[in-house]
Amino acid sequence: MAKREEILRVAAEMFYEDGFARTSMDDIAARLAVGKPSIYALFESKRELLSEVCNRTTQYAAAIAGEAAVRVGSPSTRLRHIVEQLCLRVIEGRRHLSVLFRDYKHLPPEALGELAENFHAFNRSLGALLREGVETGEFTVQDPVIVTHAISGMGTWIYAWYRPEGPLSPEEISFQMADLALRMVKLGGDPGPTAPE
């Protein structure tokens, strides 16, 4: 009997390698070396597997958004934290993100709606943080919406270029991305420390 997590891990792997359309429940069962009924005992359909795989990516986004809303520390400190978390989660979940961006059209509409809502929650949190920093005089931002998309974009895009064999660790990449985000919002300001603590 395959465990829920194990099924999801293998499904994510196979969707990533071959795409949703070309992966059958038979393929997934074969790689798990179980019968299909033990998968169907836990998941109604291949689409449900896809929903769960994709859901992980935006659950992270929503979780980071939640953290950002907890107002501890200055806007700069919190911006660094939210960007680092975004980058670390993108690196960790890069294969799930690939599946999401490639196969989201196969998702049931409710699942797609939930995913979109999680992304929006992240953007709203980041936008609110930027506006707060402007109000406190810490940030100089022309348009918080554009800066939100720019930060979201440079973080999310890591899924497309990150290679585990590259010269920088996930922590170093995330730290540098946070530096860049701080530079974007702090006109002529302190760029923060230049090396991870």
Add this chain to the structure above:
Amino acid sequence: MAKREEILRVAAEMFYEDGFARTSMDDIAARLAVGKPSIYALFESKRELLSEVCNRTTQYAAAIAGEAAVRVGSPSTRLRHIVEQLCLRVIEGRRHLSVLFRDYKHLPPEALGELAENFHAFNRSLGALLREGVETGEFTVQDPVIVTHAISGMGTWIYAWYRPEGPLSPEEISFQMADLALRMVKLGGDPGPTAPE
């Protein structure tokens, strides 16, 4: 007899709406109101149509890379230009980019190789420009590779969030993105003008 450009426009539209796998040559012929032979007279296969559609996106990238290599103006001026061009092209070609990111696994390996090479050409040009700016003392950049990915990412990601009915024009968005890129590389420097000329 359908014209080459018209066929590509309709194919891109249908791949964008329904995905490559779910669009048949029959569907494309039907929307064009022509017989399939008039498509096959110009394109060998549906895959060739996909290659051509995807190729447009990275041809732009390669073209911008080429322009950036022409060394006219300061690194800042050229960085502004390359970022604005990237953003404008992404907005213009956002549907083609969606098709590329969703269906690249259906491309023949040669086509995929060429696409990747065009993207790399863009990144190499941008990286070279950043290093040049560091050498002239105009830019302060910790790691040109990370900054290249960050700029590429925030520009490319526009394809995912841009809506024609949004409050900013493509030119305004591109101008602000260029401002942000300049802030990233100019520590405490002049952010440039704050409104499009």
